[in-house]
Amino acid sequence: MNETKYIGRTARSKEGPRHVTGRGRFADDFVMPGMLHAVILRSPHAHARIVNVDAAAARAAPGVFAVITPAEVQQKSRPFKPGRYAAGLKKPIPEYATAIDKARYVGEPIGALAARSRGAAEDALELIAVEYDPLPAVVDTAAAVRPTAPLLFDELGSNLAWKGSLRYGDIEGAFKQADKIVKEKLKIHRYSSTPLEPLACIASFDAASKKLTVWVNAQVPEVIYDALREALGLEDIRVIIPDIGGGFGQKIHLIRKYVVLVSLLAMESERPVKWIEDRSEHMMAAGHSCAQEFDVEAAVKKDGTVLGLKFTEIDDVGGSVSTLTIHFTNKLNNLSNTYKVKNIYLEGHSVVTNKCPVIPNRGIGKPGMCFIWERIMDRIAAELGLSPVEVRFTNLVQPGEMPYTTPSGNVYDSGDYPGLLKRALEKIEYEKLREEQRRERERGRLLGIGVVIGVEPGGRNASRDMAIFPEMKESPGSGGVNGATIKLEKNGTLTLFLGSPNCGQSHETTTAQVAADILGIEPEQISTSTPFDSDLAPWGVAAANSGNNFHLYDIGAVHGAATKLREKVLALAAHVLNAKTQELTIEGGVVQAAGSPIKKITFADLGKIAYGNQAMMPKGFEAGLQATFYYTFPHGEPNLVPSPEGLVRAQFTFSAGAHVAVVEVERDTGKVHVLRYLIVGDNGAVINPDVVNGQIYGSAAHGISVALGEGFVYNSDGQLLTLTLTDYGKSSTMETPRIEAEHRPAPSPFTVLGQKAAGEGAAIPSPAAIASAVEDALRPLGVKVRELPLSPEAVWKLIEQGKG
Amino acid sequence: MKQSICVKINGRVYEDEVEPRQLLSFFLRETIGLTGTHVGCVIGECGACSVLLDGRLVKSCLLFAVQADKREIVTIEGLADDGRLHPIQEAFVQRYGLQCGYCTPGMVLAAHYLLGRNPDPTEEEIRKALAGNLCMCTGYMQIVDAVKEAAKKVNR
Numbered sequence: 023m024n025e026t027k028y029i030g031r032t033a034r035s036k037e038g039p040r041h042v043t044g045r046g047r048f049a050d051d052f053v054m055p056g057m058l059h060a061v062i063l064r065s066p067h068a069h070a071r072i073v074n075v076d077a078a079a080a081r082a083a084p085g086v087f088a089v090i091t092p093a094e095v096q097q098k099s100r101p102f103k104p105g106r107y108a109a110g111l112k113k114p115i116p117e118y119a120t121a122i123d124k125a126r127y128v129g130e131p132i133g134a135l136a137a138r139s140r141g142a143a144e145d146a147l148e149l150i151a152v153e154y155d156p157l158p159a160v161v162d163t164a165a166a167v168r169p170t171a172p173l174l175f176d177e178l179g180s181n182l183a184w185k186g187s188l189r190y191g192d193i194e195g196a197f198k199q200a201d202k203i204v205k206e207k208l209k210i211h212r213y214s215s216t217p218l219e220p221l222a223c224i225a226s227f228d229a230a231s232k233k234l235t236v237w238v239n240a241q242v243p244e245v246i247y248d249a250l251r252e253a254l255g256l257e258d259i260r261v262i263i264p265d266i267g268g269g270f271g272q273k274i275h276l277i278r279k280y281v282v283l284v285s286l287l288a289m290e291s292e293r294p295v296k297w298i299e300d301r302s303e304h305m306m307a308a309g310h311s312c313a314q315e316f317d318v319e320a321a322v323k324k325d326g327t328v329l330g331l332k333f334t335e336i337d338d339v340g341g342s343v344s345t346l347t348i349h350f351t352n353k354l355n356n357l358s359n360t361y362k363v364k365n366i367y368l369e370g371h372s373v374v375t376n377k378c379p380v381i382p383n384r385g386i387g388k389p390g391m392c393f394i395w396e397r398i399m400d401r402i403a404a405e406l407g408l409s410p411v412e413v414r415f416t417n418l419v420q421p422g423e424m425p426y427t428t429p430s431g432n433v434y435d436s437g438d439y440p441g442l443l444k445r446a447l448e449k450i451e452y453e454k455l456r457e458e459q460r461r462e463r464e465r466g467r468l469l470g471i472g473v474v475i476g477v478e479p480g481g482r483n484a485s486r487d488m489a490i491f492p493e494m495k496e497s498p499g500s501g502g503v504n505g506a507t508i509k510l511e512k513n514g515t516l517t518l519f520l521g522s523p524n525c526g527q528s529h530e531t532t533t534a535q536v537a538a539d540i541l542g543i544e545p546e547q548i549s550t551s552t553p554f555d556s557d558l559a560p561w562g563v564a565a566a567n568s569g570n571n572f573h574l575y576d577i578g579a580v581h582g583a584a585t586k587l588r589e590k591v592l593a594l595a596a597h598v599l600n601a602k603t604q605e606l607t608i609e610g611g612v613v614q615a616a617g618s619p620i621k622k623i624t625f626a627d628l629g630k631i632a633y634g635n636q637a638m639m640p641k642g643f644e645a646g647l648q649a650t651f652y653y654t655f656p657h658g659e660p661n662l663v664p665s666p667e668g669l670v671r672a673q674f675t676f677s678a679g680a681h682v683a684v685v686e687v688e689r690d691t692g693k694v695h696v697l698r699y700l701i702v703g704d705n706g707a708v709i710n711p712d713v714v715n716g717q718i719y720g721s722a723a724h725g726i727s728v729a730l731g732e733g734f735v736y737n738s739d740g741q742l743l744t745l746t747l748t749d750y751g752k753s754s755t756m757e758t759p760r761i762e763a764e765h766r767p768a769p770s771p772f773t774v775l776g777q778k779a780a781g782e783g784a785a786i787p788s789p790a791a792i793a794s795a796v797e798d799a800l801r802p803l804g805v806k807v808r809e810l811p812l813s814p815e816a817v818w819k820l821i822e823q824g825k826g
Numbered sequence: 827m828k829q830s831i832c833v834k835i836n837g838r839v840y841e842d843e844v845e846p847r848q849l850l851s852f853f854l855r856e857t858i859g860l861t862g863t864h865v866g867c868v869i870g871e872c873g874a875c876s877v878l879l880d881g882r883l884v885k886s887c888l889l890f891a892v893q894a895d896k897r898e899i900v901t902i903e904g905l906a907d908d909g910r911l912h913p914i915q916e917a918f919v920q921r922y923g924l925q926c927g928y929c930t931p932g933m934v935l936a937a938h939y940l941l942g943r944n945p946d947p948t949e950e951e952i953r954k955a956l957a958g959n960l961c962m963c964t965g966y967m968q969i970v971d972a973v974k975e976a977a978k979k980v981n982r
């Protein structure tokens with residue numbers, strides 16, 4: 023590569039101009055000739071048998087072209103294949119796009135209908151008569167596992183749908199050697215990321231050729247592709263993914279149900295059909311992150327060294343089994359956090375309840391794992407009379423130990439955790455702040471400081487799950503693959519075909535910066551082909567806005583494709599210029615030979631030759647100037663597949679961040695004000711600082727909002743009470759603090775540019791940071807923070823408890 | 827029964843027949859074809875559908891199309907001049923005041939409305955002015971910074 027001109031600096035955003043002018047292209051912006059509009063019939067009950075569905079009147083209503091009821095879903099489609107997260111189930115449970123004989127959560131799809139306008143469709147939906155036999159709802163995990171509890175799935179014989187455990191090291195030995203056992207019970211609530219654009223899909227079916235095309239705002243093309251094949255038995259499927267108005271995990275999984283339903287309507291009506299979810303539908307049925315309860319025990323030495331960690335997790339997974347273990351399995355990804363503990367035992371319980379199914383959400387189980395570590399670290403400090411910061415320093419993996427293998431087999435590529443923590447304390451002026459806190463406490467102010475640290479893993483390795491479900495029959499695959507194609511056009515510009523869709527992470531800008539540096543051209547000369555189109559894109563399993571995949575697979579693929587193309591460009595130029603490739607340099611889209619200023623050729627002239635002038639090409643040269651590269655992580659071993667002891671790489675790169683939150687609690691109302699929020703982060707070599715900062719700010723803001731109260735609330739009948747963004751408690755500009763971010767990168771030795779992940783990022787440690795700071799603020803009252811969210815109501819209760 | 831309305835949108839006059847129940851946001855998107863007006867909630871919570879109606883910032887999902895009769899609307903598509911970005915748009919691009927872009931049209935128009943009344947706002951004033959526009963991606967940092975930058979550009 024020429025020395026970098028674009029990598030490592032900000033660049034003009036490629037996505038920005040279309041979005042600021044209203045020219046972004048989102049799924050709802052597409053219109054097809056003859057297009058119909060779909061609406062979904064949903065269960066008003068949390069738990070009910072579906073006795074009968076009579077759609078005759080709806081079918082006869084004006085403008086209605088197609089109606090799908092559970093009977094038709096069963097007749098015309100097949101259940102989805104049980105995914106890898108359901109691998110531990112005793113019996114496979116078939117799951118269709120709608121409920122078939124029983125509804126298990128409010129909002130569960132029961133059917134769908136397509137009509138000429140959305141208004142006509144909504145009117146006709148009222149005409150479908152569903153006879154329900156309501157059953158008692160199961161809304162909390164403790165009640166759900168009582169022997170007398172009503173069952174969600176009769177086949178399972180219990181609402182405890184799965185239970186499993188893993189152990190690493192000598193956990194009994196650790197607890198025997200301990201000076202002290204520190205115990206705590208913790209809880210995280212249900213929340214989501216509520217992307218501003220709801221789910222959206224258009225399906226169009228060509229009956230003559232049996233080709234199904236869908237335009238959908240899905241984060242992972244593979245999920246849609248596989249779902250359509252499994253459910254509809256079709257092979258010729260084209261998935262087009264236009265601009266996505268935010269994802270964060272919400273648009274990975276349950277969206278497949280709607281794509282299948284809309285496709286069934288399109289097949290039935292022989293018309294393109296569009297479906298746009300509305301906000302309340304999104305809140306009740308598009309998926310929630312999992313409420314998790316933890317019973318934690320740490321075996322510690324007097325000096326704060328953690329010898330072992332044990333925890334039991336109870337997950338409230340809602341009314342589906344297809345994702346029932348995701349929050350537990352993800353604990354393997356950051357199981358050790360930044361600490362060098364050798365012995366760990368974890369046990370998971372997945373309990374089905376009459377609530378919305380759980381889905382991936384910015385970090386999935388990782389914020390929970392970080393919460394376990396960082397809460398218990400504070401508890402250890404308090405019980406041993408040490409400073410919370412000191413206890414962390416005592417246990418951190420040291421920079422000299424990198425690459426560091428954790429007890430569960432993760433390999434931390436690089437990082438200076440003590441350095442991050444030290445810098446954060448320096449920057450926030452920790453000692454001065456403590457001094458100020460002492461003074462202000464005397465005056466009655468409730469000021470608190472929370473200091474936490476966390477890793478942020480990146481990349482994917484599905485074979486992780488085989489460590490958790492040894493009974494798994496079929497391998498879920500291992501590692502990840504994604505591709506990129508780059509083409510030098512005959513006018514000398516470049517077109518990039520990415521393997522992944524993009525939901526706001528500036529893929530077009532960042533990849534153009536990388537390709538520009540490798541090829542010696544300005545990023546302005548590179549355009550990215552949008553929307554993502556599965557017929558054209560070189561995509562693999564890692565083509566996903568998920569798992570923090572982009573930095574590893576997409577950057578790796580673009581790097582590889584651009585390098586390959588560069589070689590081709592040089593080979594052709596060397597022939598034309600009668601020079602050796604080693605003598606050539608490229609700058610500004612011009613290939614220059616050493617020695618003579620006139621021995622040069624432009625990309626445009628090379629393009630003309632490569633696509634139209636055979637006589638000028640060297641012998642054996644493949645015509646055209648295009649290169650495709652599929653990237654897979656070359657350092658996947660060891661532990662790419664689980665060893666007999668269950669050692670496995672859950673992810674491949676490890677960013678990290680130290681967070682400091684400074685808060686003030688209002689004594690009378692319980693309201694928490696975040697006065698400062700600082701992150702000192704290591705995201706490896708940064709390609710575009712503005713883009714990475716954006717990911718840090720956004721993920722921190724989400725984690726803070728989650729900690730301070732955004733979340734879902736159900737009543738005892740299983741009715742969701744938070745159907746709007748206001749009720750849900752989404753933070754606006756007024757509640758969201760300014761976030762200070764500083765980079766202290768430790769480049770990864772394993773990636774093409776030293777890059778690491780940034781995306782899930784600050785959403786992982788920030789809930790723990792807020793919890794720590796609020797507990798510290800309430801210290802004069804002697805109360806403990808064990809649960810999120812810390813809404814004003816919850817904090818007020820803690821204050822009252824402290825007074826009493 | 828459809829009703830006829832006459833609305834000036836981004837300087838051009840449109841005469842149309844609309845259903846009385848049609849919301850202004852859908853009229854702009856579907857009848858007029860200006861899809862930069864986004865819809866995130868349809869109940870006035872998110873601001874994605876913001877437009878300027880007779881110069882005032884409104885949420886177009888809270889109005890019926892018939893309420894725009896004989897009035898003037900500016901949507902996000904009406905800000906750029908012959909492909910040249912408005913300074914506020916330019917500031918959002920330069921400062922990465924967006925990620926997925928879904929809230930962006932509403933944010934830009936809210937900033938436009940603010941700067942029209944207060945060309946030199948403080949951070950607090952910017953945050954207040956944008957409080958009716960939710961963004962799920964950015965944590966607002968770079969949006970607020972973009973508005974500050976825009977103020978500089980507009981005042982220049």
Ligand code: FES
Nearest residue numbers: 866868870873887
């Ligand atoms: S769509 Fe109008 S405010 Fe949300």
Ligand code: FES
Nearest residue numbers: 925926929961963
């Ligand atoms: S940029 Fe995605 S909602 Fe604001």
